[in-house]
Amino acid sequence: MSEDWGSIRFVKNQFRRFYEAKSKFVKAPTEILRREFGFLSFEGKTMIRHLSFNNEDQLRSAIVENTPAHIYYSSAYYKNPEAEMDKKCWLGADLVFDIDADHIDTACKEDHDNWICKSCGLEGRGRAPQTCSRCGKNSFEEEAWLCDRCLEAAKFEAQKLIDILIQDLGFTPLDLEVNFTGNRGYHVHVKAPMIHKLDQIGRREIVDYITGTGLKVEFHGFSRTRGGASTMADPGWRGRTARAVYDYLSEADEASIQGLKLSSQALKNILEEKSEILKVLREDHSSRILKYLDLKSLQALVEASIKKQASAIDTVVTTDLHRLIRLPNTLHGKTGFMAQRVNLDDLEDYDPLTRAIAFKGDRIRVMVKRAPKFRIGNEVLGPFKDEQTILPVAGAVFLLCRRAARVEG
Amino acid sequence: MISEREAAKYPFLKEATSLVETLNIKVEDLANPNYSRILDRGERRVSEAIIDGIVGNGVPDDLTELLSMPVAIMLVSAVGDRFLERRYAHAEAARAQKLLWSESEAFIAELAKRQFGWEIKYARRELDEQTYLFEVGFVDYLRNAGSFHEDKWKLVNRVLSGGRVLLTRMEVIRLLQVEVEDFVLGRVSKHIRVEIPETVQARVENISKLFEEHRRRISGAELPPEAVSEAFPPCIKHAFEGLLSGRRASHMERFALTSFLVNSGMDLEQILQLFVSVTDFDEQLTKYQIEHIAGLRGSRTRYTPPNCATMRTHGVCYNPDIYCKGVKHPLTYYKRRVQSIKGGEKTSLGITGSNHQGGI
Ligand SMILES: [Zn+2]
Ligand SMILES: [Zn+2]
Numbered sequence: 001m002s003e004d005w006g007s008i009r010f011v012k013n014q015f016r017r018f019y020e021a022k023s024k025f026v027k028a029p030t031e032i033l034r035r036e037f038g039f040l041s042f043e044g045k046t047m048i049r050h051l052s053f054n055n056e057d058q059l060r061s062a063i064v065e066n067t068p069a070h071i072y073y074s075s076a077y078y079k080n081p082e083a084e085m086d087k088k089c090w091l092g093a094d095l096v097f098d099i100d101a102d103h104i105d106t107a108c109k110e111d112h113d114n115w116i117c118k119s120c121g122l123e124g125r126g127r128a129p130q131t132c133s134r135c136g137k138n139s140f141e142e143e144a145w146l147c148d149r150c151l152e153a154a155k156f157e158a159q160k161l162i163d164i165l166i167q168d169l170g171f172t173p174l175d176l177e178v179n180f181t182g183n184r185g186y187h188v189h190v191k192a193p194m195i196h197k198l199d200q201i202g203r204r205e206i207v208d209y210i211t212g213t214g215l216k217v218e219f220h221g222f223s224r225t226r227g228g229a230s231t232m233a234d235p236g237w238r239g240r241t242a243r244a245v246y247d248y249l250s251e252a253d254e255a256s257i258q259g260l261k262l263s264s265q266a267l268k269n270i271l272e273e274k275s276e277i278l279k280v281l282r283e284d285h286s287s288r289i290l291k292y293l294d295l296k297s298l299q300a301l302v303e304a305s306i307k308k309q310a311s312a313i314d315t316v317v318t319t320d321l322h323r324l325i326r327l328p329n330t331l332h333g334k335t336g337f338m339a340q341r342v343n344l345d346d347l348e349d350y351d352p353l354t355r356a357i358a359f360k361g362d363r364i365r366v367m368v369k370r371a372p373k374f375r376i377g378n379e380v381l382g383p384f385k386d387e388q389t390i391l392p393v394a395g396a397v398f399l400l401c402r403r404a405a406r407v408e409g
Numbered sequence: 410m411i412s413e414r415e416a417a418k419y420p421f422l423k424e425a426t427s428l429v430e431t432l433n434i435k436v437e438d439l440a441n442p443n444y445s446r447i448l449d450r451g452e453r454r455v456s457e458a459i460i461d462g463i464v465g466n467g468v469p470d471d472l473t474e475l476l477s478m479p480v481a482i483m484l485v486s487a488v489g490d491r492f493l494e495r496r497y498a499h500a501e502a503a504r505a506q507k508l509l510w511s512e513s514e515a516f517i518a519e520l521a522k523r524q525f526g527w528e529i530k531y532a533r534r535e536l537d538e539q540t541y542l543f544e545v546g547f548v549d550y551l552r553n554a555g556s557f558h559e560d561k562w563k564l565v566n567r568v569l570s571g572g573r574v575l576l577t578r579m580e581v582i583r584l585l586q587v588e589v590e591d592f593v594l595g596r597v598s599k600h601i602r603v604e605i606p607e608t609v610q611a612r613v614e615n616i617s618k619l620f621e622e623h624r625r626r627i628s629g630a631e632l633p634p635e636a637v638s639e640a641f642p643p644c645i646k647h648a649f650e651g652l653l654s655g656r657r658a659s660h661m662e663r664f665a666l667t668s669f670l671v672n673s674g675m676d677l678e679q680i681l682q683l684f685v686s687v688t689d690f691d692e693q694l695t696k697y698q699i700e701h702i703a704g705l706r707g708s709r710t711r712y713t714p715p716n717c718a719t720m721r722t723h724g725v726c727y728n729p730d731i732y733c734k735g736v737k738h739p740l741t742y743y744k745r746r747v748q749s750i751k752g753g754e755k756t757s758l759g760i761t762g763s764n765h766q767g768g769i
Contacts, residue, residue, distance in 0.1 A: 169547060170572020194548050202551035204705070205564040212565060219566035221537055228537075235570030287537075 005369060006403040012042045014397055015331055016067040018358055023064050025329045027341075028056035030191055034077035034091060038324045039068035040333065047072075049324070052082040069333025072324035075189070077196065085322070092196030095203065096325055097210075098317035099157045100185035101150035112145040112372040145372055146184045146335075151352055158186040159347065161311035164210055165190065168236050173344045180352045182332025182339035187325060203319045209237075212310035217241065217295065217302050221286040228285040240309050241302055245289070246281045248305035249274055260304050266297035331358055336397035353377065359394040366396050366405040374398070417471040418508055420478035421501075421592050422524055429479055439480070440606035446473050451480030452612045458500030459493070459616070459623050463507070485597045487605055487613045493620050494597045495682060496627065502590035509582045514542055517581060525549075525588045534575060536568065543581050544573035553584040558677060558705075640746035642739045644720055645669050647727040652683065661715070661723040664702070668714045669739055671703045714739045 003010075019026075029035055037051040037059070053059040063071060074081065075096045079089035115128035120135040128140035158178065165171045165188070177189040198206075208214050217223075220241045221231045232242040249257075249270065257270055269292040270277065280288045293301065317323055326332070328341045337356040354377050368384035375381070376395045388408060391399070399405035416425035439448060450468050454477055457465045467474040478501075485497045509517060514531050521527040528546030535541075547569060554562045568575040576584070605613065641649060648666040670680050677699055684695045704711030716738045720726040736742045 167571075168569045170570075194546075198548060198551065199555065201555035201700075201705075202548070205551050205555065208563060209565045209569070214560065214563050215565045216560050219561060223537060234568075236568050237565060238568050 003406040003408075005406050007400050007405075007407040008042050010407045011336070011397060011400050012067055012069075014336070014359060014393070015042075015069070015333075016064070018331060019064045019067060022358075023060040026056075026060055026063060026327065027329060028053070028059055029073050029327065031077055032056065032059065034079070034081060036074040036076070036078060036081040036088070036324070037327075038072040038074075039066055040070040040072075041066065042069045042333070047324075050082050050084065063330070069331075071327045071330040073327050075323045075325050076321060090321065092193075093198075093321050093323075095190040095192075095195045095198065095206065096317060096323060097161055097188040097190075097311075098181075098185065098314040098325075099154050099161065099188070099312065100181070100183075100314055101146065101154045102144060102184060103314055104150070104153045104157060104312050106150050106153050108147050108149045109144075112147055113143060115140045115142045144184070145374065147372075148353070148375065150184060154185040155347065155350070157312045158188060160309070161188055161210060161313060162344070162347075164311065168209070169206070176344065177328075178342045178344060178347060179326070179328040180338075180340045180342055180350070180356050181326060182330075182337045182356060183335050186342075187339075189325075200319050200321060203321075207313065207315045207318045210311050210313055211315065212237070212306040215241070215302070215306065217299050222289065222295075222298055222302075223287060224290075230281065230283055231286045232281060237306075241306060242281055242286045244305035244309045245286075245302060246278060247308065248301070249278060256304075260297075261300045262297040263294055266293040266301075269293065270301075332401075334401050336394065336401045357394045359397050361393055363390050363392050364396050365390050365408045366399065367408050368399055368405040371399055371402075371404050413471040413475065417467060417474035419505060419520070420475050421505070421589055422520070425475060429476060432476070434476065436483070436603050436609075437606055440608050446470070447476045447480055448609065448612060450474065450477035451484060452616065454478065454481035454501075455484055455497060455616050456619055458497045459620050459627070462496070462500055462627075463503040464500045465504070482593070482596050483603065483605075484609075484613055484616055486600055487603075488617050488620065489600065490617075490620065491598075492624065492627075492682070493616075494594060496620075497597060498590045498594035501593045502586045505589045506582055506586040509585060514578065517578070517585070518543065521545075521549075521581065521585060521588075525585070525592075528573075529581075530573070536575070540577060541568075541575040542578045543576045545576050545581065545584075547572055547574055550574045550576075550584070553587040556587065556678060640743050640750055641669075642733065642736075642742040642746075643728045643730050644726050645714075645739055645743075648725070659723070659725070661720075662725045664712075665714045665720060665725055665739070667699055668702045668712045669743075671699070671711070672713055672740055673743065677703055677705075 032053055032055065035052070036049065037053060038047045038049045039051065039062075040047045051062070053062065074093075076093040077091040079091055080087060083089075110126040113127060114123060114125050116123050117132040117135060117137060118139040118141055119137040120132060122132055122134045128142050131138045132140070162176060162178070165176060166173065171190055171192060175190055175192040177191065179187045179189070181187055215237060220238045221234070222241070230242070231238055232246060233239055234242070254271065258267065260267075262270070273292060277289060277292050280286075280291075289298065317325075326339045328339050330339055331337070332339055336358060337352065338358045340352070340356045342350050353375050357377055365388065367388050368382075369386065371382045371384045373380060373382045374395075376392060376398065379392060379395070381391060381395050396405065396407070400407070411422065411424045413428070416422060416428050419425060420429075434444075438444060446468070450473055454464050457463065467477075481497070485494055509520075512520075518529050518531050521529045527549040529549070530544045531542060532544050533540065533542055547564065550567075551564065554564075560566055564574070638646075638649070645666060648662045651662070652666065667680065667684075670683075671677070680699050681696055684699070702712045714720075715723070715725075717726060717733070717736065720739070732742060732746060736745070
């Protein structure tokens with residue numbers, strides 16, 4: 001009799017051996033006594049919540065003993081972390097950002113992601129559509145894979161976020177903790193006590209700031225024509241908007257400019273006098289650009305331009321005051337990769353598919369249902385379809401965690 | 410130490426509070442006729458808050474003036490009405506704001522720093538013909554600006570650098586007003602049980618009576634000109650009047666009313682005021698729900714009221730009149746009625762084009 005897809009027992013065993021050897025690298029979060037922990041087991045579907053630990057050793061032993069597939073802790077601080085939600089007594093929370101390739105439009109998704117309509121079985125590549133083109137329903141089984149380009153895109157968003165956190169919000173690198181999530185993105189934690197008490201509305205404002213949501217051009221120097229120097233070097237969104245428009249106009253092709261909601265006069269001016277407009281941005285106060293564009297068109301142009309400057313964070317995570325978030329230096333149960341703390345200075349060159357590989361050593365034989373091409377360290381594996389193959393253990397665990405393979409023999 | 414004069418002007422200052430403490434006056438002392446001037450002024454603080462929405466000029470004697478605020482707080486607290494508490498806190502804050510206008514930048518910065526723990530720096534900067542005089546830490550900024558909904562208060566529309574927001578003198582004073590309001594509200598809503606002497610109890614009853622006389626005017630008067638209450642459809646009018654009279658509303662009725670008001674251009678803070686004037690509404694929850702409906706929370710969808718068919722199904726459609734004929738949505742009724750009331754002139758109704766519907 002062959003194993004089930006995923007070979008859970010094999011994977012769990014690998015995880016246990018990993019934690020037996022490496023649990024000493026699991027670090028307790030700051031103020032461990034005030035944190036709630038959550039374990040998601042290999043067998044169960046529901047999270048065991050409201051766990052709390054007195055110290056790092058206790059946490060590590062519990063991890064080795066239980067070998068969970070996923071390990072989370074609360075971004076919040078509670079008086080009674082082990083109590084039910086309404087009796088926990090919220091004391092504050094870190095400011096947390098989640099960047100996931102899921103939320104970033106990368107062209108490679110067409111190559112490695114696919115979906116199946118749950119009602120009629122229609123299949124397609126890339127991300128699932130809003131509604132099924134055949135039956136009109138909107139429930140899909142989605143299969144999302146990770147690739148270098150997606151991971152690089154996520155890292156770029158993280159870098160932009162960090163830049164805004166430091167330049168605009170005034171945090172120091174020491175206030176920030178950056179973690180590879182173990183799957184398709186990064187988490188950035190701000191633990192500075194000054195933000196612990198920030199309420200949901202305040203966090204929402206920070207989210208809007210980072211994503212550039214609700215930005216109105218007239219507050220950033222693009223109001224009625226004034227004199228003065230170029231605003232491109234100015235701090236905050238004031239300078240960033242001017243730079244964004246400059247970059248956008250320099251790079252965008254005619255088709256995408258035509259796709260913007262511009263008045264016909266504004267469109268004509270941009271297409272005919274682009275170099276003049278760029279010169280204005282470089283040399284004059286940004287309001288001078290209103291000679292070429294009406295305010296409404298300018299707003300549309302800015303909204304399109306700032307996407308490149310803003311960071312594509314998941315807006316829900318940051319505003320959730322009770323969020324459970326993955327504990328760094330633990331394993332991700334859907335990939336077998338490590339969620340890993342990354343030094344800010346190392347981020348630029350950080351390669352998760354080399355550095356976050358938890359399992360080294362033997363190769364094992366697996367039966368693979370389906371997998372696109374993927375990379376583990378220096379080795380490129382796949383694509384596979386309904387075939388037996390011998391893989392390095394990290395690659396095998398990766399496919400097993402995704403239920404795309406099973407151990408053979 | 411601050412002067413008695415300053416303490417009298419800003420009785421919420423820590424120094425003013427400790428000055429009051431050193432005087433060590435007991436509640437039972439207030440029955441003594443010597444204190445009647447303090448009681449008079451205390452009572453007047455509250456009646457001015459009720460009638461004018463702002464606490465007016467003080468009495469010449471600084472000590473009387475200073476002591477009248479704790480007395481006023483005691484009186485308001487004794488009435489025990491959430492809406493009065495908010496009204497009073499708002500009026501004290503409005504007074505403080507007015508007084509702050511004539512203070513120096515140094516004084517304003519010092520007050521923000523010492524009293525409310527702000528990170529604030531006096532730094533003059535001209536930008537687009539606007540004079541910014543202060544840099545304020547973004548956390549202090551967000552804590553107070555969070556309740557404002559205009560675009561200009563959104564963090565993304567501010568100049569923010571190194572964690573500090575550039576603010577004008579007027580903006581800093583506006584934010585300090587919020588701090589003062591929160592502070593006073595915190596004090597009056599503590600409801601410390603005290604044995605109030607009989608002579609003072611009469612004043613509590615005066616206030617209670619005065620407030621009941623004005624309750625309806627205050628909440629009704631706060632409908633902005635954009636929301637024309639004569640143009641409300643019967644269902645909304647019924648729900649609205651029910652709210653003012655303190656009748657318990659069904660979930661659907663409340664949702665219909667809230668989403669209607671949100672879409673008629675009424676300020677969220679005003680809607681909240683309206684709702685907490687009815688005592689059994691939990692303020693935090695109400696605030697959350699209003700913001701949810703207005704699309705500031707959750708899905709960020711701004712909700713519109715249910716259509717007439719749904720209103721009928723839930724028994725919220727009430728006494729349809731002739732104008733309801735051919736109308737399928739309360740907002741359509743409203744839009745048409747406003748136009749005919751205003752004689753066809755163009756009006757800004759603040760009705761959004763959202764076609765989303767749903768419950769909370
Ligand atoms: Zn289908
Ligand atoms: Zn990709």
